[in-house]
Amino acid sequence: MKKIIPNVQPGDQIVIFCSDTNRTIAYLNDSSTGEVEDPSFCAAVMSVWLHPQTKHQGMRKSLLGQ
Numbered sequence: 001m002k003k004i005i006p007n008v009q010p011g012d013q014i015v016i017f018c019s020d021t022n023r024t025i026a027y028l029n030d031s032s033t034g035e036v037e038d039p040s041f042c043a044a045v046m047s048v049w050l051h052p053q054t055k056h057q058g059m060r061k062s063l064l065g066q
Helices: 040-052 057-061
Strands: 015-017 023-030 032-036
Touching: 015 032, 015 040, 040 057
Parallel strands: none
Antiparallel strands: 015 023, 023 032
């Protein structure tokens, strides 16, 4: 994970794209930082912030626009 999402600073933007070909591509400030070809990786990464039982409920609500 640290290979594709390096240290971030306030104001940085991270985008994680899950393709329909089982690739997860990460971007930091509009630049690709790498990709992972593992069908379970994207779901695992997204569940950290978006799973209904996440420990980060405030972040989840913000990401979902709630």
